Amino acid sequence: MGKVSKEKILEILEGYDKDNITIATLGSHTSLHILNGAKQEGFRTAIVCAKGREVPYQRFDVADEYIIVDKFEDIVNEDVQQKLRDMNAIVIPHGSFVAYAGLDNVEDKFNVPMFGNRDILRWEAERDLERQLLVNGKIRIPMKYDDPSEIDRAV
Structure with missing residues (x-):
């Protein structure tokens, strides 16, 4: 397959509503800080979370949107990626994101804009x-x- 190209990501970003960006991440302890900071900066937020693990994010009210998956690596499934793109998501990667989704999957299959350098x-x-x-x-x-x-x- 090969790495997701910068050109592909720029093409996806072209279709985004820049006034309605959502900051998204994969559910982990780090996500509470990421999403809380994004909310403080006025962004909509979303979390991709394994079934049954959404309680901390609900309790702290840090996510506007929840994408519930059977297992964390499902974040690279096309239907999950499409949901993220539909909400104009910029994904904030972290160590758990790479560990759970798989580095090769992130590099080769994850067609959602991410903050930072892939x-x-x-x-x-x-x-x-x-x-x-x-x-x-x-x-x-x-x-x-x-x-x-x-x-x-x-x-």
Whole structure:
């Protein structure tokens, strides 16, 4: 199949009503913060949530719309994606989104605009790539030990 192209996402965005954007995300502990912040900024909000896991979002009243799925990875199903596109959704990805939906599914099948750079998701999801990104950026990071016996100082 191949990665979802930037051109495809821009084409989808062209059809959006820019005055009615919905901030959406996959249900997880992080979602409460994401959706609460989006509401504070005046956006409509939506959550894709596994059946039976919607209670915290209802209790805190952070989502205007609920898309209930059998399992989290259903977010990449075409019917769920179409619902998101119909509400002019911009999806905010997070670690649970990538873990549950599957990185390959997000890269290859998820035709919904997302906040941020899709290409960085793999770097964030894979520890060695993430470390390489930090090293290349000359950012100080803790030493990496392959074996606990190598540790000779506080880490």
